[in-house]
């Protein structure tokens with residue numbers, strides 16, 4: 001079988017899944033706090049702690065459904081679970097998906113509240129796989145990619161594919177690295193799965209606009225540098241500047 005960026009990622013993250021949370025615990029906690037602090041910046045219609053009904057729906061009766069693409073073990077889902085009624089993950093790595101679901105189950109969450117599916121929406125030869133075609137995997141209020149875009153062959157195509165899963169007016173956001181030197185990148189052990197060495201604001205704005213989610217585009221740096229243990233040269237720490245960018249799906253967008 002030909003090796004693709006997708007298959008390299010699937011294999012690498014399958015190997016990483018069982019130790020991912022423990023190895024990156026500090027970074028994951030840091031990023032969850034950063035995302036939660038910026039929930040108003042993301043600007044979706046969240047469930048507020050004090051206006052949730054007993055069944056978990058929003059006080060206005062409408063659910064707040066969140067799609068976490070390239071969800072991994074669920075970093076972004078965990079950050080947003082308090083403000084949404086449903087988190088749905090999709091990831092190409094079956095082992096990352098298994099970790100996501102085991103964690104959700106251990107927390108006593110039902111499948112309707114938090115559940116991930118194995119799959120890939122980024123294969124241009126099969127952009128609408130039947131396993132990810134059911135109606136409940138569309139019309140999300142919010143969709144995000146956390147630290148996934150730099151692993152995608154074509155992040156612009158990815159943004160379009162994920163935006164297509166949003167309802168009109170829904171919010172899309174990504175968390176990723178600002179442009180960085182890739183000298184140490186060639187040495188770290190995930191290097192063969194990395195396709196992009198960070199993204200500039202201009203690049204991300206173009207990506208969002210072309211995907212029909214450029215309305216109200218805004219980008220912010222999160223903290224001064226996020227440390228990833230063991231990901232640098234010779235297993236050392238790797239420090240990256242991380243951004244969060246958001247935009248809304250144009251109501252008339254048919255992308």
Ligand SMILES: C[S@@+](CC[C@H](N)C(=O)[O-])C[C@H]1O[C@@H](n2cnc3c(N)ncnc32)[C@H](O)[C@@H]1O
Pocket residue numbers: 006009010013069070071072073074075076090091092093096119120121122145146147148151152
């Ligand atoms: C660095 S991890 C980030 C995981 C999680 N979002 C987080 O922030 O911890 C990148 C994830 O992207 C997933 N991934 C890579 N290519 C993908 C694709 N084409 N479709 C879905 N997931 C993909 C990997 O399996 C991996 O779980």
